[in-house]
Amino acid sequence: MAKRRKLEAPTAEAMAEIAAELSRVAPQARAAVAPIAQVAAEVAAARPAGDHPSQMARQRDANDAEAWRDADAQGRVVLRLPLDRIDLDHVVRDRMVSDDEDMAELRASLRASGQRLPVEVVPLQGGRFGLISGWRRITALAQIAREDNAPQAEVLALLRQGRDAAAVYAGMVEENEIRAALTPYERGRIAAVAAGQGAFASVDEAVDVIFAAASKSKRSKIRGFALVHEVLGDLLAFPAALGEKQGLQLAQALRDGQGARLRDALAQAAPDRAEAEWKCLDAVMAVPQGASQKGGRPRSLPALQREVLASGAVLEFGRSETGLVIRAQGLTLSPARFEALLAELRSGTE
Structure with a gap:
């Protein structure tokens, strides 16, 4: 009969060996955990639970910075600029005259409520800016500054980047047409001036772009006043007073070749009021003989x-x-x- 083996308790040395073996197996078991989960666990363990509000604040700051950069690139950030750094004559203004009563009302409004609507400018060299729209507002602010002896007057402005001359003229006219309609002569004049300064290839193109929202018949009338400005603008003393019917009558006379006669009459006259000037022109204009030229440019206007x-x-x-x-x-x-x-x-x- 076989002898039974007697079991003995492990010695201290044997227990140490078993413990060492178990410690080597443990990393192999943890290797089954996905790496990203392990990283997330380590980050969560390293960051205290109370840091969540700070994390949200940093995210809001990043979002705000991105929104500000987008607004700045799109010209939607309002700047506070010194008046003496803005060139008011960057483009020829569409409005020829400024009513004193209207300007007084605007100054009173600015004093009472401040400037609520910014002007529009484009960047120029040397840290200066060119005015696109808001001539009346900036003029009224300058007048207030002189009245109050303000040492450094400022204006709220939107900075428009990369706008070509055509867009500048179109934007200026659009604002004035919405706020207070331009006179018929002012519409024709700004189209002729914009074309003359090279913003457009021709007066016809200037009218089509600047007054794109106008009807075809209205654009035709604007071309007529542009012609009046081109031929007679340097001699007219009261051009803004011309009514629509009067201006179109002049345009037709110019198309019929009466430009020289009308210029001579204006050069010899010295009218002191708009009515006298029109009376002079009306007396000179002859009734067109035969078929008159309808629309377009006059036959006698040279190509310069x-x-x-x-x-x-x-x-x-x-x-x-x-x-x-x-x-x-x-x-x-x-x-x-x-x-x-x-x-x-x-x-x-x-």
Whole structure:
């Protein structure tokens, strides 16, 4: 019969070996846990539970910063700019006259409630800005500053980036048409000026873009007033007073070749009021004989060559059936040079 084996308690050395073996097996069991879960567990263990509000605050700050950058890129951030850093003549204004009573009301409103609507500007060189819209507001603020002897007057403004000349003129006219309708002559004049400064290839294109929301018949009338400005604008003393019917009558007379007669009449007249000026023009205009030219440009208006000088001035020149045509916009000459130019022109006729 086999002897039974007697069981003995493990020694201390054997227990130590068993414990060491178990410690080597434990990492293999933990390896079954996904790495991302292990990282998340370690981060959660390292970050105290009370840090959640700080995390939410950081997220809000990041979202706010991104929203601000988007608004800044889109020109929706209101800036506070010194008045003396804004060029009011960056573009030729569409409105020719400013009513004193309306300006007084605007100043009173600004004093009572402050500036609630910002002006629009574009960036220029040297830290300056060019005004697009808001001429009346910024003029009223400047008048208030002079009345109050304010050392550093400021204006709230929206900075518009990357706007070409065509968009600038369209935006300026759109604002004024909404707030207070321009006169018929002012509409035609701004279209002619914008084309003359190179913002558009022609007056027709300027009218179509600037007054895109207007009906076809209204754009046709605006072209008529643009023609009046081109031919007679330098001689008219009260152009903004021309009514729609009067302006269209003048435009038709110009298309019928009466431009020289009308210019001569204006050059010899010295009207002191709008009614007298129109009476002078009305007396000169002849009834068109035969079929008159409807719409478009006048037959007698010459096609001029156009040059933009280094100074930014615009020079237009050419020949017509009646002689030479020379126009200069933004050109500054000393009295001596101007007299020398006149003398040269006079000598050519002798």
